[in-house]
Amino acid sequence: xxxxxxxxxxxxxxxxxxxxxxxxxxxxxxxxxxxxxxxxxxxxxxxxxxxxxxxxxxxxxxxxxxxxxxxxxxxxxxxxxxxxxxxxxxxxxxxxxxxxxxxxxxxxxxxxxxxxxxxxxxxxxxxxxxxxxxxxxxxxxxxxxxxxxxxxxxxxxxxxxxxxxxxxxxxxxxxxxxxxxxxxxxxxxxxxxxxxxxxxxxxxxxxxxxxxxxxxxxxxxxxxxxxxxxxxxxxxxxxxxxxxxxxxxxxxxxxxxxxxxxxxxxxxxxxxxxxxxxxxxxxxxxxxxxx
Amino acid sequence: xxxxxxxxxxxxxxxxxxxxxxxxxxxxxxxxxxxxxxxxxxxxxxxxxxxxxxxxxxxxxxxxxxxxxxxxxxxxxxxxxxxxxxxxxxxxxxxxxxxxxxxxxxxxxxxxxxxxxxxxxxxxxxxxxxxxxxxxxxxxxxxxxxxxxxxxxxxxxxxxxxxxxxxxxxxxxxxxxxxxxxxxxxxxxxxxxxxxxxxxxxxxxxxxxxxxxxxxxxxxxxxxxxxxxxxxxxxxxxxxxxxxxxxxxxxxxxxxxxxxxxxxxxxxxxxxxxxxxxxxxxxxxxxxxxxxxxxxxxx
Numbered sequence: 170x171x172x173x174x175x176x177x178x179x180x181x182x183x184x185x186x187x188x189x190x191x192x193x194x195x196x197x198x199x200x201x202x203x204x205x206x207x208x209x210x211x212x213x214x215x216x217x218x219x220x221x222x223x224x225x226x227x228x229x230x231x232x233x234x235x236x237x238x239x240x241x242x243x244x245x246x247x248x249x250x251x252x253x254x255x256x257x258x259x260x261x262x263x264x265x266x267x268x269x270x271x272x273x274x275x276x277x278x279x280x281x282x283x284x285x286x287x288x289x290x291x292x293x294x295x296x297x298x299x300x301x302x303x304x305x306x307x308x309x310x311x312x313x314x315x316x317x318x319x320x321x322x323x324x325x326x327x328x329x330x331x332x333x334x335x336x337x338x339x340x341x342x343x344x345x346x347x348x349x350x351x352x353x354x355x356x357x358x359x360x361x362x363x364x365x366x367x368x369x370x371x372x373x374x375x376x377x378x379x380x381x382x383x384x385x386x387x388x389x390x391x392x393x394x395x396x397x398x399x400x401x402x403x404x405x406x407x408x409x410x411x412x413x414x415x416x417x418x419x420x421x422x423x424x425x426x427x428x429x430x431x432x433x434x435x436x437x438x439x440x441x442x443x444x445x446x447x448x449x450x451x452x453x454x455x456x457x458x459x460x
Numbered sequence: 461x462x463x464x465x466x467x468x469x470x471x472x473x474x475x476x477x478x479x480x481x482x483x484x485x486x487x488x489x490x491x492x493x494x495x496x497x498x499x500x501x502x503x504x505x506x507x508x509x510x511x512x513x514x515x516x517x518x519x520x521x522x523x524x525x526x527x528x529x530x531x532x533x534x535x536x537x538x539x540x541x542x543x544x545x546x547x548x549x550x551x552x553x554x555x556x557x558x559x560x561x562x563x564x565x566x567x568x569x570x571x572x573x574x575x576x577x578x579x580x581x582x583x584x585x586x587x588x589x590x591x592x593x594x595x596x597x598x599x600x601x602x603x604x605x606x607x608x609x610x611x612x613x614x615x616x617x618x619x620x621x622x623x624x625x626x627x628x629x630x631x632x633x634x635x636x637x638x639x640x641x642x643x644x645x646x647x648x649x650x651x652x653x654x655x656x657x658x659x660x661x662x663x664x665x666x667x668x669x670x671x672x673x674x675x676x677x678x679x680x681x682x683x684x685x686x687x688x689x690x691x692x693x694x695x696x697x698x699x700x701x702x703x704x705x706x707x708x709x710x711x712x713x714x715x716x717x718x719x720x721x722x723x724x725x726x727x728x729x730x731x732x733x734x735x736x737x738x739x740x741x742x743x744x745x746x747x748x749x750x751x752x753x754x755x756x757x758x759x
Contacts, residue, residue, distance in 0.1 A: 197584070271565070272735070273597075273733075273735050286589075288582045288584075288589065290491065290582075295582060295591070297589070297599055302597045302598070302599065303597050304591060304596055304597055304599065306731050320733045321733055321735055322733060432601075434615045434616055434617070436566070436567050436616060
């Protein structure tokens with residue numbers, strides 16, 4: 170039986186491109202999900218923290234990030250952290266996040282990014298998140314080390330299950346502004362994220378797209394997709410568990426459509442402009458140079 | 461006779477087409493992690509006029525990597541550029557580190573970015589994406605078999621188009637933005653103008669050529685085997701090295717084109733996670749860069 174398993178393993182391995190071997194799905198290209206704060210609520214079951222502040226039409230108000238600290242996924246300390254961040258927003262100020270401080274986002278925070286490009290190779294999958302210019306590397310068909318050294322994006326290993334790319338990430342470092350979403354929901358060293366990517370027909374993704382439209386607001390026109398597009402979309406289902414912070418695992422989706430515009434060159438260091446509230450971030454300035 | 465000629469032409473034609481197809485198939489595969497663990501400058505050119513080198517030398521004649529004093533007397537420099545270099549060299553001589561794209565976490569323009577310790581190519585038919593390790597979130601995109609637009613909108617990495625010439629990948633870049641802080645083509649602070657034009661040529665060379673290149677670079681640069689990126693030359697790898705020759709021309713700044721090279725070796729170690737915003741440590745000067753600190757948070 171073990172031998173049979175090994176043989177099957179060879180067949181579905183990424184280097185097996187011969188006749189009869191299952192095709193590795195092609196996720197290549199640039200994908201767009203220009204919505205803030207990004208996470209789509211799941212169809213059922215525990216979901217991510219959402220915004221208590223709503224626009225008149227019921228959609229989350231991105232101009233005021235007030236995470237729902239009553240979400241039952243949150244342990245008390247985590248709920249308190251979310252509430253503290255929300256109170257800062259309610260007082261009319263912004264709080265620091267990885268994206269507005271030009272720090273690495275880690276997973277799942279980074280899934281907010283409007284644009285992702287996926288490069289599939291037999292031994293690695295590389296993901297470039299265009300908005301922040303962040304790069305993730307996924308080692309294919311490998312295991313996590315017994316004691317992963319904590320790092321910004323964690324240790325990510327991947328494999329294919331039929332038409333699905335599965336990525337498992339642990340070992341995400343607790344850095345400054347460590348949070349799993351834009352509401353300041355914290356994480357602990359126990360954070361474990363499983364991503365499942367699959368190409369699905371537009372119709373199959375329609376309910377997720379509709380749920381997204383009720384929750385998230387459009388983040389600008391320059392990183393768009395064709396609204397008439399009805400071909401395959403790339404759907405990411407992800408599961409987050411962290412017993413240090415959450416009472417239960419929770420899930421969310423991101424439904425990407427092909428990006429149609431040339432990718433903008435976006436540089437965090439020079440991006441003082443916060444497009445969402447139409448103001449500039451304050452950065453330290455010297456009256457005169459030091460030399 | 462006419463028919464024979466037509467047949468001959470058809471044969472020649474198909475031979476050319478065949479050769480063309482072979483050339484396309486033979487596009488070299490540059491995948492994997494490559495490293496150039498030397499600091500601070502580019503490698504000297506394989507021949508011809510070189511770029512700016514360090515005026516500060518150690519007693520044994522090698523460039524002094526603790527001071528970055530570009531040779532402002534180089535004949536390639538127009539007077540305005542020479543003055544910029546002289547001024548920055550004075551700052552470095554006084555013991556102060558002058559701001560560069562690398563130490564200020566700003567995008568590094570071409571050819572400045574070519575100093576980086578690690579490099580990876582993601583080769584696709586219509587596009588090549590290049591990843592750099594220092595920091596690890598810099599990426600360039602090269603459109604393959606395309607031409608520059610007539611009027612290029614200036615951008616931080618410029619407009620890069622590429623093609624293969626036999627075993628060589630050729631990348632042509634124009635339109636590198638000048639309206640940005642720390643606009644420089646090398647670690648010595650040599651400026652550039654809107655006329656900057658860089659041509660990179662990448663090809664495989666054998667290990668002997670790579671070792672010759674190492675001897676050349678060690679006359680100007682120091683080896684940094686224990687660098688922050690964690691990448692080292694794989695001691696067990698004796699296959700090909702990836703050699704880059706690049707030519708820089710910019711009649712706004714330089715009196716003539718100049719060239720330099722970089723020879724990247726197969727790396728041992730995983731691709732590093734090297735985040736600029738947390739990297740206050742300047743490993744070359746072995747001290748921390750100053751960053752603004754608040755006594756207490758603002759809220």
